[in-house]
Amino acid sequence: MTRAESLRHLEQEVGVMIRRVRRVVGVRAQLVHEDLQPASYLMLGYVAEHGPLRASSMAEIFATDKGAISRQVQHLVDLGLVARVPDPDDRRASLVSATDEAVSRLEEVARHRRKWLGEQLGDWTDARLDEFASELAAYNEALSRS
Template structure:
């Protein structure tokens, strides 16, 4: 028996909805593990700075498609928590660069290690090839939707 395409798409939408709800919850949990006062949206920005910093707030505005004022508030939140530092941009004295602080890097690394162990436990009966195949399918799905978020 062959599944009708509309039924398959409906099932995909349902499963993506479950994934989105779980991801939102997990991001909030991870943010609180990094720092009890860390906001979920700031956690995502911190992760980006950990992986790609130092960078200007204007670059983050473009990457996250968020206005500069909101980015400025989020960066200030991260600075206030001691998770990132601001330093003058050597290429433009009027601008600043955002980089992860030593404390921010340590805390983020601890949460990342915990997350990977959790994934490893939950996917314990999956082979490495199955995990890579699933990741490849997710990548293909994201590319088909036009997502350019290989940074995440």
């Protein structure tokens, strides 16, 4: 296979992966809360892992405008999945953090996801799984430089 053919094949497979990820994110969002939007699910997961965060930081991290972040944060507040608290370093600003309920629901979804993934990749050796994860990380790193 030529390099051009390999790159085309890579693009096709990444496209398949993106479509599957979009579908799965929608399902996972529903498992956390029936009214949770997929984009807000991704933000919630990030806040749960890295929070508390300012909305301005999330705008940078997600490369989106502050208005979109504000709407998503409000959506999450309305669902009881995040809380806003005053920033101790600047009382004019607030920090967003995941509620205990959100963290619990996200952990349950993650346990289910890992169990399912383990079953789907059950015939993969540990070495193959490690190699794939390393190659995927290298791919993501290479693309992050552009």
